[in-house]
Amino acid sequence: MTQYEKNREQDYKETHKTFSKFLKPRKFRKGQLLWSEGDTDGLLVFLKTGRVKIYRLLPTGKAITLYIFGANTVFGFMPFFDDAPYPAYAQALDNCEAEVISRTGLRQAVHQDPDLSIVLMKHLAKRLRDAFDTIERLQSKGTDPKVASALLALVENSSNSSHAHIIISLPISSHEYAQSLGLTPESFSRSITRLVDKSILKRLQRNRFQILNSEALKEVAESAIW
Amino acid sequence: MTQYEKNREQDYKETHKTFSKFLKPRKFRKGQLLWSEGDTDGLLVFLKTGRVKIYRLLPTGKAITLYIFGANTVFGFMPFFDDAPYPAYAQALDNCEAEVISRTGLRQAVHQDPDLSIVLMKHLAKRLRDAFDTIERLQSKGTDPKVASALLALVENSSNSSHAHIIISLPISSHEYAQSLGLTPESFSRSITRLVDKSILKRLQRNRFQILNSEALKEVAESAIW
DNA sequence: TGCCTTTATTGACGGCGGTCAATGAGCTGT
DNA sequence: ACAGCTCATTGACCGCCGTCAATAAAGGCA
Numbered sequence: 273m274t275q276y277e278k279n280r281e282q283d284y285k286e287t288h289k290t291f292s293k294f295l296k297p298r299k300f301r302k303g304q305l306l307w308s309e310g311d312t313d314g315l316l317v318f319l320k321t322g323r324v325k326i327y328r329l330l331p332t333g334k335a336i337t338l339y340i341f342g343a344n345t346v347f348g349f350m351p352f353f354d355d356a357p358y359p360a361y362a363q364a365l366d367n368c369e370a371e372v373i374s375r376t377g378l379r380q381a382v383h384q385d386p387d388l389s390i391v392l393m394k395h396l397a398k399r400l401r402d403a404f405d406t407i408e409r410l411q412s413k414g415t416d417p418k419v420a421s422a423l424l425a426l427v428e429n430s431s432n433s434s435h436a437h438i439i440i441s442l443p444i445s446s447h448e449y450a451q452s453l454g455l456t457p458e459s460f461s462r463s464i465t466r467l468v469d470k471s472i473l474k475r476l477q478r479n480r481f482q483i484l485n486s487e488a489l490k491e492v493a494e495s496a497i498w
Numbered sequence: 499m500t501q502y503e504k505n506r507e508q509d510y511k512e513t514h515k516t517f518s519k520f521l522k523p524r525k526f527r528k529g530q531l532l533w534s535e536g537d538t539d540g541l542l543v544f545l546k547t548g549r550v551k552i553y554r555l556l557p558t559g560k561a562i563t564l565y566i567f568g569a570n571t572v573f574g575f576m577p578f579f580d581d582a583p584y585p586a587y588a589q590a591l592d593n594c595e596a597e598v599i600s601r602t603g604l605r606q607a608v609h610q611d612p613d614l615s616i617v618l619m620k621h622l623a624k625r626l627r628d629a630f631d632t633i634e635r636l637q638s639k640g641t642d643p644k645v646a647s648a649l650l651a652l653v654e655n656s657s658n659s660s661h662a663h664i665i666i667s668l669p670i671s672s673h674e675y676a677q678s679l680g681l682t683p684e685s686f687s688r689s690i691t692r693l694v695d696k697s698i699l700k701r702l703q704r705n706r707f708q709i710l711n712s713e714a715l716k717e718v719a720e721s722a723i724w
Numbered sequence: 725t726g727c728c729t730t731t732a733t734t735g736a737c738g739g740c741g742g743t744c745a746a747t748g749a750g751c752t753g754t
Numbered sequence: 755a756c757a758g759c760t761c762a763t764t765g766a767c768c769g770c771c772g773t774c775a776a777t778a779a780a781g782g783c784a
Binding site (some may be wrong): 686691 | 761763764772783
């Protein structure tokens with residue numbers, strides 16, 4: 273487990289502990305919407321198991337994925353901060369167990385203990401930092417740098433990094449993952465193939481890879497022209 | 499002045515008022531760095547005149563622009579929230595007048611009045627919403643939709659919208675602006691030309707346009723395949 | 725286990741957009 | 755006002771990546 277991962281774990285636990293007395297357990301079925309874009313209700317979610325996808329619907333009906341949240345993450349605090357509607361949809365990708373706080377519940381909680389908001393702000397700030405990384409990745413030129421950089425970001429967020437053989441799993445289907453990089457699934461696949469040919473990557477199962485040469489992968493990620 | 503603009507003005511004024519007793523005037527010269535990526539000091543800036551560019555340096559030495567802040571904006575609060583370093587550089591594009599609070603100053607201020615943090619959170623949340631829009635734009639396919647959507651976003655942030663002839667000015671050089679869209683200046687220029695040919699846009703001065711048909715512009719923005 | 729559906733990979737092809745180069749327009753300073 | 759420079763625009767060309775189609779592999783379910 274990386275230092276980063278330890279911190280994330282601890283962050284989550286601390287946050288969870290801080291809010292524990294206001295939390296109510298709740299389950300979400302696979303496919304269920306936690307909220308829709310435009311909703312103003314606000315629901316703070318502590319996800320314990322399963323995955324939740326945050327996405328937007330374009331006017332054309334196509335969906336673009338903003339985040340995939342896995343176990344031990346906190347999310348859903350946007351409307352609490354600026355009283356504006358949710359900027360995206362949230363849908364359970366699996367059957368999920370979670371603990372939640374309603375809008376009014378959180379208001380009360382924060383009223384009782386102002387420090388709570390500090391904790392939430394940290395999470396919000398982290399979210400913004402991640403968004404910067406995403407923007408940087410999307411602005412860069414060429415498919416290989418994007419893919420390499422995205423894979424490296426996955427390593428950070430996954431707990432596997434025993435140096436020798438780092439295993440990474442795409443949190444979603446290759447199709448959606450490619451799209452979140454602004455690529456077609458075909459281009460993504462081709463890029464992976466190129467990395468495999470260079471002995472930087474190894475295919476394990478579908479959407480599951482092993483990094484053979486992380487230094488080379490970093491080089492590819494940084495080889496973007498911009 | 500749009501409703502949106504009114505709100506932004508008011509938001510800024512409220513925020514400014516809230517912090518007024520902690521603020522210290524400060525000037526920045528054109529080209530001066532307000533902070534560097536990795537700095538942990540933290541400096542909350544209320545910009546009164548001039549523009550400030552937030553950018554990252556890639557390993558290749560190229561810069562990518564994340565934000566351009568103009569008059570009447572608050573920024574620089576990231577390190578206050580999560581105690582992590584600034585994720586980007588901040589450089590004055592003009593001679594700027596501002597009022598600032600140091601890290602310690604803000605700590606004291608928030609300690610005295612916890613409501614201050616609520617105000618900052620709103621700004622942080624707004625920043626994240628903007629980031630979502632940017633991500634959505636970058637993920638979409640085709641140059642014209644990107645350009646159209648970016649122009650529309652500029653209208654929102656600028657005070658001009660007297661319905662008949664909406665004037666938009668690029669906050670930075672066409673070159674940099676194109677790059678922030680993941681495009682080359684040439685592609686950007688060609689896209690503008692296409693919009694002009696369709697009588698959707700009119701060139702005024704360099705980097706200054708008039709929207710002749712905002713409905714058509716919206717259509718183009720939404721014509722992205724994804 | 726076997727069948728069927730879904731999803732990833734590979735190939736061929738065409739178009740969009742990036743690159744390079746030339747021209748033109750717009751600022752700056754003297 | 756003129757000169758000189760910077761920066762936007764336009765053109766020609768080509769390579770990359772998206773599209774379409776076919777194949778292969780992997781899950782899902784009875």
